[in-house]
Amino acid sequence: MLLVRNLLPVYLNKQSIFSMPCNLKKLVTHNIKTYLNRNCSTKTIKVKLNMYDAEIKNLFWPSALRCSYMWLRDHCRCLKCYNVSTNQRKLDLLSIVSEIHPINCTVDDESLKISWSDGHFSSYNVDWLWNNNYQGHFHHVRQSTKTPVLWDGVEAGKIDVAHVTMETFMNSDVGLCSIVDSILKFGVAFVTNVCPTLKATETVAVRLAEIQCTLFGNMWEFSDEMVHSDTAYSKQALDAHTDGTYLTEPPGQQVFHCLHHDGTGGQTLLVDGFRAATELKSCHPEVYDRLCKTYLEAQYIEDGKHYAATYTVLRCHPVSGSLEQVRFNLYDRAPMYTVPEGEVQQTYSDLQDLARVIRHPGGEWWFKLEPGTVVFIDNWRVLHGRASYTGTRRMAGCYLSRDNFLSTARQLQLV
Structure with missing residues (x-):
């Protein structure tokens, strides 16, 4: 398994898992599932790494987040991936392989840290993840305090x-x-x-x-x-x-x-x-x-x-x-x-x-x-x-x- 883990990032950056030889694909898929299906947590936050996404639970959130690895890698806000001066992205979307996945993951009460299969490292504020993911944004829109007050002539x-x-x-x-x-x-x-x-x-x-x-x-x-x-x-x-x-x-x-x-x-x-x-x-x-x-x-x-x-x-x-x-x-x-x-x-x-x-x-x-x-x-x-x-x-x-x-x-x- 150690050999597969070490070679997998290099292999996936070159070609899709679906193009692998059948015997290698079975081995790699098995080891990805075994490697990723694990948890990291604090007293308030729990993170479960699945095959294609990370499931994040926070005691202060009304629901859990499901963040795909593609989404997480695309939303890295480090200086290499994001221009904080102009608030624009620097990361080339085409540089992200569809099989991108974490090699390592840690979490504390404020941040989620991921080492990626492409060799990159990302750190995310967990509240930022909630506010900018679909579930959190949908909750914000639906719970907006500025609900229009309807009126008639009276x-x-x-x-x-x-x-x-x-x-x-x-x-x-x-x-x-x-x-x-x-x-x-x-x-x-x-x-x-x-x-x-x-x-x-x-x-x-x-x-x-x-x-x-x-x-x-x-x-x-x-x-x-x-x-x-x-x-x-x-x-x-x-x-x-x-x-x-x-x-x-x-x-x-x-x-x-x-x-x-x-x-x-x-x-x-x-x-x-x-x-x-x-x-x-x-x-x-x-x-x-x-x-x-x-x-x-x-x-x-x-x-x-x-x-x-x-x-x-x-x-x-x-x-x-x-x-x-x-x-x-x-x-x-x-x-x-x-x-x-x-x-x-x-x-x-x-x-x-x-x-x-x-x-x-x-x-x-x-x-x-x-x-x-x-x-x-x-x-x-x-x-x-x-x-x-x-x-x-x-x-x-x-x-x-x-x-x-x-x-x-x-x-x-x-x-």
Whole structure:
């Protein structure tokens, strides 16, 4: 057995165990199993080396980890395998043989140390293994404390949506955390005492995240002048919708600030899209499921521009399965050429079912956005609209990308 152990690392680096002569393959397989099926442990951690993976148990974890040897070798964070300055990998994936396995293994209360069959040595923090393995990450996602708090028109007046002054928001982490936390929980947050100018609006916006430039530019100011081919540039009412459904990456945050209004009407409408989708799922789970799978195209067309994107109306997180995004804009629907003819009638019915829930008066939150107040709206969750208005009304705002917003949230350790 000693001879096989010593020769095996060299042999496996050259060719697969499956290409070995039959008699040698049986001997090697037997000795690998005999050699690896052993344990190392402390009072709180137990490690069992199996044929293809390491099973790690920790008294403080809700479940055990099964880490394949390929995964462990790939996730070595030593200076030879990982660039700690750039947080990028250095180890060439193709240099790892599929039969990689430990030659020796030890564990203490903080780290797992492995000597590999390719001659490399790795040391892993056991908590890092939990946080970055599938089981641990899945547990974190499912147990996230930032579970969205759903609301309707009545609950909107009761929930603790953040209202933070510009001074507090700009000059303290407490103010910033309050706004970010409110967006994560409710999809909405307000910054007050803001000078009603485009520049002040931009100052507030970039405190949260970098601006997402779109066909409308970075910062924009609009009224009822048809500068773009969009009904937002009018005085007419707008039903609840999300913006940018025709973009590959719709805006993450919608920022609005009413700079001036000398007429009547123009109230802002918000609808919790996650609450609407949850109600739909409760009453018609098959409709919810189809809207998660049916691809529809949205488009934006004006002189010199033609944007289009094809995605599902509802999108779920790939790991947790929880609802992640609502893309709902009946104005910007392209011709329905992405749906087979035999499914068209059902798709129209499904869209109408969701539209009825969204437009139910009980789910609508109406308020008047006054000069001096900036509202942040999670465009992946909360639909917005407005009442028709009279007089002159000037609005300022911008978009913030979801990636940039979540980067801020991660830095604040809120997600």
